[in-house]
Amino acid sequence: MSAQDLIIIMDKLLKIHTSLYEIAIKKTDVIKLNDMNSLNQILKEEQSHIAAIRDLERERQRTVQLLCPIKNNPTISDCIEYVVGTDKDELINISNCLMEVVNKLKEANDLNHQLLQHSLHFINVSLNLLRPQSQSLNYSPSKVKTNAQVHSEGLFNTKA
Numbered sequence: 001m002s003a004q005d006l007i008i009i010m011d012k013l014l015k016i017h018t019s020l021y022e023i024a025i026k027k028t029d030v031i032k033l034n035d036m037n038s039l040n041q042i043l044k045e046e047q048s049h050i051a052a053i054r055d056l057e058r059e060r061q062r063t064v065q066l067l068c069p070i071k072n073n074p075t076i077s078d079c080i081e082y083v084v085g086t087d088k089d090e091l092i093n094i095s096n097c098l099m100e101v102v103n104k105l106k107e108a109n110d111l112n113h114q115l116l117q118h119s120l121h122f123i124n125v126s127l128n129l130l131r132p133q134s135q136s137l138n139y140s141p142s143k144v145k146t147n148a149q150v151h152s153e154g155l156f157n158t159k160a
Contacts, residue, residue, distance in 0.1 A: 003087040006067060006079060009060045010094040016056065017101045020049045024108035031115045 023046050030038045068074035068082055076095045083091055 003083040006063050007087060007090055007094060009056060009063055013056050014094055014098045016049055016053055017098060017105060021101055021105045021108060024105055024112060027112050031112060
């Protein structure tokens with residue numbers, strides 16, 4: 001395996017992550033519009049991207065291991081040390097771009113998570129308002145004795 005093989009894999013990872021980021025932006029808009037059908041379609045599309053990333057990541061790990069056989073579980077940074085010339089610059093550039101896209105993707109997913117949490121909270125509050133409460137906050141007849149009950153007991157407890 002050569003550094004060029006790793007660059008090709010990293011470029012594919014960058015493209016898929018960029019596409020996944022665009023999907024996350026679409027998902028934000030769909031969540032805001034509360035369009036569940038579109039959200040389901042986006043989730044299916046997202047799952048196919050995640051499966052492709054998983055496959056490419058396995059391939060990247062194999063390539064990195066062959067490129068840097070000295071280290072156990074080498075990273076891209078480890079491989080950059082072994083690569084020279086324009087391949088090194090290209091690998092550094094792609095890995096930096098990939099890190100930027102992954103950070104943007106993380107921020108978009110955090111925003112989507114917050115939006116979904118707020119939506120669920122709103123739904124729960126709405127359901128609680130519509131559902132009858134099992135506990136009454138007012139006094140209930142079983143806990144408050146009426147005047148008739150108080151007078152019938154008498155003033156003294158005769159069962160002493």
